[in-house]
Amino acid sequence: MRKLAVLLTFMMLSSVAVLAQDAKAGAILDAMSTKYKNMKSFKADFTYAAVSPSGKMGRKRAGKIAVKGVKFKLDMVGQEIYNNGSEIYSFVKETNEVNITEYDSSEDSQFSPANVYTIYKNGYKYSYKGSTTISGKSYDVVQLVPKESGNISQLELVVDKSSKEIKRWTIWDRKNAKTVFDITSFSPNTTLSDSFFSFNTAKYPGVEVVDLR
Numbered sequence: 001m002r003k004l005a006v007l008l009t010f011m012m013l014s015s016v017a018v019l020a021q022d023a024k025a026g027a028i029l030d031a032m033s034t035k036y037k038n039m040k041s042f043k044a045d046f047t048y049a050a051v052s053p054s055g056k057m058g059r060k061r062a063g064k065i066a067v068k069g070v071k072f073k074l075d076m077v078g079q080e081i082y083n084n085g086s087e088i089y090s091f092v093k094e095t096n097e098v099n100i101t102e103y104d105s106s107e108d109s110q111f112s113p114a115n116v117y118t119i120y121k122n123g124y125k126y127s128y129k130g131s132t133t134i135s136g137k138s139y140d141v142v143q144l145v146p147k148e149s150g151n152i153s154q155l156e157l158v159v160d161k162s163s164k165e166i167k168r169w170t171i172w173d174r175k176n177a178k179t180v181f182d183i184t185s186f187s188p189n190t191t192l193s194d195s196f197f198s199f200n201t202a203k204y205p206g207v208e209v210v211d212l213r
Contacts, residue, residue, distance in 0.1 A: 025128040025142045028159055029120045035164040036117040041068035041192045045185040048076075053176040066190075070105060071197040082199045087213065089199035097208040098199055117166075123147050124155075132158065139167055149174075 036042070043066045050058040063076040074081040082089040083103055091098040120126055129141040137160065144155040151173055158168035169181040201207055 022125075022127060025126045028128070028140050028142055028164075029126060029157075031164045032157070032159050032166065033117050033120075039188045041066070041188075041190055043067075043187045043190045043192070044183050046181050046183050048179060048181045051178045051180060062184075066192055066196065068192050068194075068197065070103075071194070073197050080199075082197055084194065084198040087198075091199060091204070091207070095208070096204065096206060097210060098201070098204075099210045099212055100199075102213045116169075120144055129156070131161070134158070134167060137167075138162075 043064070046063050046065065047060050048063060049060040052058075061077045063074070065075075066073045069085070070083065071085050072081075072083050078093050080089075080091040080093070082091075086103055088101045088103050089098050090101075124144040124146055126142055126144045129143050132139050132141055139158045140161055142157045142159065144157070146152055146154075153172045153174050153176070155172070156168075156170040157166055158170075159165070160167055165183070165186055167183055169183075170178055172178045201209060
């Protein structure tokens with residue numbers, strides 16, 4: 001009987017430790033989310049690279065992102081994506097072709113740049129993984145694991161302890177390959193006109209427009 005009581009006590013303490021860890025991760029994520037949601041807009045430069053399951057890193061590339069409400073403009077190597085709140089324009093530089101689709105907020109992807117700071121609230125288990133130091137600054141590390149199986153096996157956010165801004169974002173697929181995104185510069189509350197988020201065909205002579213709306 002005494003052994004059973006000791007075992008139950010150990011299990012209860014273990015459960016409390018897990019809940020405390022989740023609570024810490026939740027507090028970090030909530031603070032981060034509030035930080036971004038209170039911004040009218042922001043712009044960021046980033047680098048990204050794929051890493052194979054063996055640990056071999058591919059070529060590091062650069063990108064830019066600008067967000068204003070649900071609107072965003074994403075510029076990555078070979079492609080530009082615009083969301084003006086009504087339509088989404090996907091421009092492929094190599095083929096000089098842009099596809100236009102209708103934007104539907106009810107079908108908005110959780111990985112949309114406008115939603116990336118709130119995805120943890122639905123369908124993820126999160127836990128605090130400790131702290132790390134990058135270039136002399138201290139960061140919290142939070143792991144997110146999808147509750148349902150899919151293409152993504154886990155995500156990891158590295159959040160600045162003082163500013164609550166995201167420094168690094170890593171996504172793992174089911175084969176344990178990952179893509180690492182590093183924020184290299186960040187500008188909150190920048191002035192961005194609505195036209196900034198619409199694709200201007202006049203700037204791309206000869207572009208082929210494919211309207212899929």
